[in-house]
Amino acid sequence: MNLQGKVALVTGSSQGIGQAIAIRLARAGASIVINYRSHPEGAEATLEQVKAAGGQCQMVDGFTVQADIGMVADVQRMIADAVAHFGQLDILVNNAGVEKNADFWDVSEADYDAVMNVNLKGVFFAIQAFVKHLRETKQPGKVINISSVHEELPFPHFAAYCASKGGVKMLTRNLAVELAPLGITVNNVAPGAIETPINTKLLNDPEQLGALLKNIPLGRLGKPADVASLVTFLASPESDYVTGTTFFVDGGLLWNYQEQ
Numbered sequence: 001m002n003l004q005g006k007v008a009l010v011t012g013s014s015q016g017i018g019q020a021i022a023i024r025l026a027r028a029g030a031s032i033v034i035n036y037r038s039h040p041e042g043a044e045a046t047l048e049q050v051k052a053a054g055g056q057c058q059m060v061d062g063f064t065v066q067a068d069i070g071m072v073a074d075v076q077r078m079i080a081d082a083v084a085h086f087g088q089l090d091i092l093v094n095n096a097g098v099e100k101n102a103d104f105w106d107v108s109e110a111d112y113d114a115v116m117n118v119n120l121k122g123v124f125f126a127i128q129a130f131v132k133h134l135r136e137t138k139q140p141g142k143v144i145n146i147s148s149v150h151e152e153l154p155f156p157h158f159a160a161y162c163a164s165k166g167g168v169k170m171l172t173r174n175l176a177v178e179l180a181p182l183g184i185t186v187n188n189v190a191p192g193a194i195e196t197p198i199n200t201k202l203l204n205d206p207e208q209l210g211a212l213l214k215n216i217p218l219g220r221l222g223k224p225a226d227v228a229s230l231v232t233f234l235a236s237p238e239s240d241y242v243t244g245t246t247f248f249v250d251g252g253l254l255w256n257y258q259e260q
């Protein structure tokens with residue numbers, strides 16, 4: 001997959017899946033805008049690996065930008081900074097996400113807002129700012145949203161998270177149709193259980209982890225690199241005819257049902 005001459009912005013790329021995506025896209029030749037909220041040291045680590053992944057390719061460069069994806073003004077500034085730095089932006093990967101575990105009846109307005117603002121509102125306005133740039137410059141583009149198996153699958157005690165990911169599913173379908181005339185494709189990648197900081201608690205609880213592994217037909221958790229390779233395909237011209245759909249990277253978790 002060749003992304004030489006392209007610029008990709010990956011939100012939440014100071015750790016986890018976002019970091020792996022940034023590095024993988026750089027390996028394919030893209031320059032990367034690395035977004036972080038509160039871990040500049042993570043963003044610097046990504047930047048170093050992006051530069052190393054670019055290797056001999058002089059064209060590959062990286063740039064870090066702080067922004068809270070839950071704040072629309074931050075999101076708009078982030079896109080403007082990316083365009084100002086590289087003079088172009090071709091690929092937007094909406095990866096940043098948060099989840100909060102609570103019984104439905106205990107969810108506070110602040111927790112609901114924290115989840116919805118990053119996972120849905122921030123994605124909405126990041127795409128909007130990206131699309132304005134593409135329209136102005138008359139360029140095509142690729143939007144890849146990192147959703148979750150929970151855009152389909154209920155996740156008790158994570159009601160706001162599920163609502164946000166279900167929202168991203170419909171946003172993707174809607175925008176795929178509305179933005180197609182502009183040459184912009186919009187797709188979701190929906191990870192299952194991946195080894196990342198978002199589920200540190202689960203990874204450290206042998207009982208919970210054992211129960212989860214029983215639900216995964218391929219018998220292991222995913223790795224950030226499992227997600228990153230699919231994102232690279234969706235970012236490349238190889239996927240030009242693909243839009244409005246979700247790709248699950250979940251080891252078979254979503255459709256697993258067994259009686260014993």
Ligand code: BGC
Pocket residue numbers: 099147148149150155191192193194198199202
């Ligand atoms: C969540 C994880 C969860 C996984 C599988 C992901 O979307 O972020 O916390 O383990 O889905 O249920």
